[in-house]
Amino acid sequence: MEEAKPSKIPLDPGYLQTMEETSEMLPNNTQYASLVGGLLYVSVNTRPDIAASVSILGRKVSCPSQADWLEAKRVLRYLKHTLDHELILSIKSDPLTVYVDADWAGDANDRKSTSGYMLQLNGGSIFWSSKKQTCVSLSSTEAEYIALAVCCQEVQWILRILEDFSVPVNLPITIFEDNQSCIKQLSSPNHWISPKQSPSTPAYFPSAIVTWLTSLSCNSRKMSRLSTMWFVAPDSTI
Numbered sequence: 001m002e003e004a005k006p007s008k009i010p011l012d013p014g015y016l017q018t019m020e021e022t023s024e025m026l027p028n029n030t031q032y033a034s035l036v037g038g039l040l041y042v043s044v045n046t047r048p049d050i051a052a053s054v055s056i057l058g059r060k061v062s063c064p065s066q067a068d069w070l071e072a073k074r075v076l077r078y079l080k081h082t083l084d085h086e087l088i089l090s091i092k093s094d095p096l097t098v099y100v101d102a103d104w105a106g107d108a109n110d111r112k113s114t115s116g117y118m119l120q121l122n123g124g125s126i127f128w129s130s131k132k133q134t135c136v137s138l139s140s141t142e143a144e145y146i147a148l149a150v151c152c153q154e155v156q157w158i159l160r161i162l163e164d165f166s167v168p169v170n171l172p173i174t175i176f177e178d179n180q181s182c183i184k185q186l187s188s189p190n191h192w193i194s195p196k197q198s199p200s201t202p203a204y205f206p207s208a209i210v211t212w213l214t215s216l217s218c219n220s221r222k223m224s225r226l227s228t229m230w231f232v233a234p235d236s237t238i
Contacts, residue, residue, distance in 0.1 A: 006081030007074050011053040015071050016108060023065035032064040035072050042079070046087060048118060050075055051130035055114070059107075059132070090123035096162075097121075098155060098175040102133075102147035104140040113137050115147035119158060127158060144179035148186075151175070 026032060036057050043054045053075050060068045100117040107114070112133050119127040131150075137143035155173060162169055177183055 001073065001076050001080070004073070004077050004080065007077035008081060010050045010075050010078040011056065011071055012074065015067070016056070016106060018067065023067040026064050026066065026069060029061060029064050032069055032072060033061050035076075036061055039072070039075055047079070047085070048125060048128040049082070049085065050078065051128055052114065052116060053078075055130045055132065088124050092123045094121070094123045095170045096155075096158075096173050098151060098173060100144075100148050100151040100175060100177050102140075102143045102179075104137060104143045107132060111136055113143035113146070115143075115150055117147065117151040117154065119155065121162075127154065129154070141179060141181040141185070144177065144182040145185070148175070148177055148182065 036054065039050065039054045040058060043051045053071075057068060057072050057075070064072075097120045098117065099120075100115075102113050102115045104113050105111040112135070114130060114132050116130040117128065118125055133143065133146055135146070137146060152175075155175075159169060
């Protein structure tokens with residue numbers, strides 16, 4: 001890979017659409033699993049921009065194909081192209097800010113959606129994640145709702161850590177969410193969402209909103225600063 005051509009994107013946008021197509025299988029998954037494991041370590045610790053790509057590639061560890069192997073190497077070529085990218089640690093007094101997004105039925109095999117979120121404190125990114133949801137969402141609103149619920153659980157965990165370190169946090173916390181339907185439902189005192197696929201999720205929000213989650217915002221310019229490819233499927237749009 002030393003002489004490989006650098007890539008400007010970590011994953012081919014058409015890769016998800018071709019995952020079901022027949023492709024020659026690798027003789028074994030040893031090299032693929034080793035590479036994805038290494039990329040997972042990097043994405044969790046220092047590179048949120050490859051979080052979604054590694055999450056998607058990790059779904060094929062047990063039975064990878066040549067196409068999966070090529071995309072895994074594309075992530076390496078992307079890292080080569082972005083060697084100068086780095087996380088910013090700042091002493092600014094910016095409040096805790098949260099960004100959350102989700103695609104809808106992005107996985108062509110089981111039609112499950114992918115959640116993604118990032119937490120920033122004092123202008124620096126301190127926590128991020130991109131994971132496939134555990135249930136099938138019936139609408140984009142429900143997918144965003146589930147992503148927001150998971151994100152809020154992580155925020156509560158971060159708040160406890162900051163409290164242990166005596167780091168002050170200004171409330172309410174602003175969460176940037178780009179789905180207007182989801183925001184409207186949560187802003188309503190009688191908000192409701194279908195419990196068919198997420199029976200425990202609707203019950204989670206009332207207490208969370210009352211205690212600290214009182215500021216939901218949809219700022220397309222701020223959301224666009226975080227590329228959707230970092231967290232959710234590449235074919236999603238903000």
